[in-house]
Amino acid sequence: MEAITKPTILSGVLELSPEDQRLFEKMLEVIRKHFTRHAYYPLDTTVMEKSEVLLAKGGGETEKQIYRFEKGSNDISLRFDLTVPLARYVAQHFSELEFPFNRYQIGKVYRGERKQKGRYREFYQCDVDIIGHNTLHVLNDAQIPKVMDEIFQELRLPHYAFFINNRVILNAYLEKIGVTDPVETLRILDKLMKIGEEKVKEELLLAGITQAEEVLAIARITGTNTERLDALTCLCDSDRYKQGVKDLQTVYEGMLALDIPEDRIVIDPTITRGLDYYTGTVYETFITDHEEIGSICSGGRYDNLSSHYTKQELPGVGMSIGLTRLFTKLREDGLMEIETDPVADVAIVTFPGTEIHALRLANQLREAGCAVMVQLEKGKIGKKMQTIDKRGIPHVILLGEDEVKNGTATLRDMHTGEQVTKKLDEVIADLV
Amino acid sequence: MEAITKPTILSGVLELSPEDQRLFEKMLEVIRKHFTRHAYYPLDTTVMEKSEVLLAKGGGETEKQIYRFEKGSNDISLRFDLTVPLARYVAQHFSELEFPFNRYQIGKVYRGERKQKGRYREFYQCDVDIIGHNTLHVLNDAQIPKVMDEIFQELRLPHYAFFINNRVILNAYLEKIGVTDPVETLRILDKLMKIGEEKVKEELLLAGITQAEEVLAIARITGTNTERLDALTCLCDSDRYKQGVKDLQTVYEGMLALDIPEDRIVIDPTITRGLDYYTGTVYETFITDHEEIGSICSGGRYDNLSSHYTKQELPGVGMSIGLTRLFTKLREDGLMEIETDPVADVAIVTFPGTEIHALRLANQLREAGCAVMVQLEKGKIGKKMQTIDKRGIPHVILLGEDEVKNGTATLRDMHTGEQVTKKLDEVIADLV
Incomplete structure (x- = not known):
């Protein structure tokens, strides 16, 4: 009789039951179908990357969560998202690719996060990105949420909305009203949905940002999307600011032209998507009445995707679905409306x-x-x-x-x- | 201007061009379709496993190739195949599963092999297995190659054949003729295809196996599959041996009933599939005229899949396609006959x-x-x-x-x- 090892897995990773896995596969199938219909190329980068390449950008928060190890003479890290590997791939194969290069990737990523309900250390991301060479038309920023919208419709998600903004608007506005620490200001403003207006104001003042009222003015803009765009237009007259509002308006009109209904788009000038990385359009996607789930699909535009790996200018725009989290949340909360066929007829x-x-x-x-x-x-x-x-x-x-x-x-x-x-x-x- | 990190990947891993990736995705789609039509459940185990669980079986060769590391208090290994994780999963969820449990899994596995052309350190395996509880009918061993055959037909592979054998035949035969070191004998016999009969005989004699001629007698069996089965039947009269031949015959008849043409089945009593692990039927699959590619799909029956993790008896049978290697070989040798549709209409x-x-x-x-x-x-x-x-x-x-x-x-x-x-x-x- 041999010794028995207790069959267990690492904590913080997810394995589904066979029937749940069938449901998950159905979601993957729907996602692949729409990505394909929008002519995105599939891409499958390696899970293991050279640490020096993956971490070229540096940065504290993510780096602590990396699964990093040595094998022989190799310093290896498991990818923590699909965007950095895309940046590396595009720079590496620049001369062989046709631009704009539109790719999707569905794959597992790895983050050694602190234990937390609903957070996983191994989870699926589903990404689409369009990468241009030197230029990338702003209407690409409307095409990205459209493919996600098709997917969510076929997955029969409860009512949701794309919250869109352009980072230039906030940055130019803060500059205009004389805020000297925009990073700290945005960091505090980002808490608006969680802690409310009063607390945000307190924190801003506490941080010495005397323009708290003016900062909040941009957050108080309400009404229909058209009204919001009008209000935004009137708020500030710097050229950079006006270009930001114009771009946001173009993206909005593109989304409407692509037949995303008005009630699934929310122009929200407080959306910032963290504090670095994105330079133009930013997106978050919330399920109405279930904002506690957090954003189920987010992303934005970055001026130069591959700046750490190449001197070529490669502007890009993309969004990512955190599929593992979305799946478990829909399942737990009884919001999953799609069904699978029986395993056999x-x-x-x-x-x-x-x-x-x-x-x-x-x-x-x-x-x-x-x-x-x-x-x-x-x-x-x-x-x-x-x-x-x-x-x-x-x-x-x-x-x-x-x-x-x-x-x-x-x-x-x-x-x-x-x-x-x-x-x-x-x-x-x-x-x- | 920021510093540029040269965009490269680890050696021994594969990334495809966008067009080649589309071809690879098409193969995956075909594979999934047939696995699904045969009512296998998808399964998706974690890439990172607890080292103590993954390596419960021990074993020198594989262990050296494992990517193993620590993070916090966790001793983690990347899976090196999909069979050990299946064994762990089935033991762990034994009480929730219905048996026979038939599952497929398509996923990447990790082996830090020595650098060698055509070998990858990260590669896809596509596995199907049927796991029984206490018993598992021998005709399941015919169902496994059938689904692979459907896949290979749709992938328009060049002519190939399933080489099948039953390990009991060789083991019982060696016992009967008085070979005291069957493991060494099989190890040498396994080289038959590579080094030829003369060399095998030399090595057997050198190893002190005086029954070299009788050992080779089993390898010299030729003719049609029916003739081979007849010759095998006459070769030895131990009950265990006879059962082995009978089981092989049943699997063969099952494969014919499932409409695998005679010319894609080769009964070959020298096929052993390494030296431990398998206990009954064993399979290898070779592309005719391209045996140098090696076996493109192999597997077999194991008496007790999960013996390291549970006292339950869980006999299983399965096969695995090494898809990354198959893809690159077909591509390199100009043997790829399937095509993709254009990325857009x-x-x-x-x-x-x-x-x-x-x-x-x-x-x-x-x-x-x-x-x-x-x-x-x-x-x-x-x-x-x-x-x-x-x-x-x-x-x-x-x-x-x-x-x-x-x-x-x-x-x-x-x-x-x-x-x-x-x-x-x-x-x-x-x-x-």
């Missing part, structure tokens, strides 16, 4: 001596397009039917000795319990 | 002022099922057409100011160069 139950006939029949049914499971084990018929029922398989074919002798099969409808014995051909015809 | 080229109209048109076309790319950048029309042509997109819509004014579009066939200006509706109708 039909299960064939064999009896001693009929197994090989069952294989032949299974083959005919599969060639006709059915998903078929063959039950070959000996055992009580009741237990077999129970397993088939638990798996949600709607039909069973019972193939006994008599059936084989007569060239028939018994077809049972698992919902109604009805059972008929018919010629094999007729049974196949019934199922196809 | 149509590209819309815009002119200043028509961009938003192009988005609207793109949306209509996508809703009608077309894959559409929108070209928004300013620039020379010739260069744009070149990029579209390189991408193999068969149609272009030119949307200029005049076209927008007249509600028309100009449709160009990229193969013939023909170009017509028509009403928008007609252009859409032409493409759908």
Whole structure:
């Protein structure tokens, strides 16, 4: 008798049950379909990267979470997102690629985060990005949320909205009103949704930002999207600011042209998406009435994706779905409305001596397009039917000795319990 | 100007070009389709496992290749195959699973192998396994190669054959002829295909295995599969041996019943699949005329999958495609016969002022099922057409100011160069 090792996994990683995994795969299939219809190229970068390359940008927060190790003479890190590897890939293969280069990637990323409910250390991201060479038209920023919108519609997500903004607006505005520490100001403003206006004001004043009222003025803009754009236009007259508002308006109009309904777009001048990285459009996506889930899909425009790896100017825009988190949240909160088909259209139950006939029949049914499971084990018929029922398989074919002798099969409808014995051909015809 | 880090990846890992990745994705799609039609559940275990769990079995060769590291208090290893994680998963979730449990998994595995052409340190495996509880009918061993056969047929692989054997045959035979060191004998016999009969005989004698002639007798069995089975039956009369031959025969008959043609099955009593792990049926798959590629899909039956993790008896059978290696080999040797569709059915080229109209048109076309790319950048029309042509997109819509004014579009066939200006509706109708 050998020693038994307790079968467990690392904490903070997720493994699904077979049925939940089927649901997850269905989501992946929908996502891939729409990315493909929008002509994004798939890309599959390595999970292990050279640490010096992956961490070229440096930066404290992320770096602490990296899974980093040595093997032989290699200093290796597991990727923590799909954007840095994209930047590296595009710089590396610059001369072979056609621009604009539009790619999607679905893959696992790794972050050794502190333990926290709903946070995972290994999780799927689904990214789309469009990378230009030297220039990238601002209307690309409308194409990115459109493909996400198609995906979310087919996944039957509860009502959600894309919150969009342009970072230039806030930056230029803060400059105009004389804020000398825009980074700290934005950091505090970013808490607006969590802590409310009063607290934000307190914190701003505490940080010595005397323009707290003017900062909050931009957050108080309300009304329809058109009203918001109008209000924004009037708020400040620097040229840079005006260009930011104009770009935001163009993206908004592009989204409407792409048939994203008005009620799924919110122009929100307080959206900042962290404090570095993005330089223009920024997006967050919230499920209405479930903002506690956090943003389910976010991203933005960056002036120069690959600046750490190449002197080429490669502006880009992209969004990313945190799919593992989205899946578990929808599942937990009962918001998952899509369903999978049963794992098989039909299960064939064999009896001693009929197994090989069952294989032949299974083959005919599969060639006709059915998903078929063959039950070959000996055992009580009741237990077999129970397993088939638990798996949600709607039909069973019972193939006994008599059936084989007569060239028939018994077809049972698992919902109604009805059972008929018919010629094999007729049974196949019934199922196809 | 910031410092530039040279964008490179670790040696021994593979990243494909966007077009090659599309081909790889097509292979994945075909594989998933057939696994699904055979009612295998998808499974997605974690890439990072606890080292003590992953390495519970111990074993020198593999262990040296493991990517293993610590993070916080965790001793972590990257999975080196999909079978050990399956064993762990099934033991861990034993009470929630229905048996037989049939699952597929497609995922990357990690092996820090010595540098060698055609070997990768990160590569895809595509596995199917059927796991029983206490018993597992031997005809399951015929179902496993069948799903692989369907996949290889749709992938239009050059002629290949499944080489099948049952380990019991060789083991019982060696016992019967009085070989005291079967492990060493099998190790040497395993080289037959590489070094030939003479050398094998020399090595056997050198190792003190005096029954070299009798050992080779089993390797010299030739003829049709039926003739081979007959010859095997006559070779030895121990009960265990006879059971081995009978099981091999059953698997063979099952494969025929499942419509795998005779010429894609080779009963080969020298196939051993390494020296531990497998206990019954073993499979290797070779491309005829390209045996130097090595086995492209292999596996077998193991008596007790999860013995390191549970006292439950869980016999299993499975096969695995080394997809990264298969893909690169087919590509390099010009044996890849499948093709992808173009990345888009149509590209819309815009002119200043028509961009938003192009988005609207793109949306209509996508809703009608077309894959559409929108070209928004300013620039020379010739260069744009070149990029579209390189991408193999068969149609272009030119949307200029005049076209927008007249509600028309100009449709160009990229193969013939023909170009017509028509009403928008007609252009859409032409493409759908």
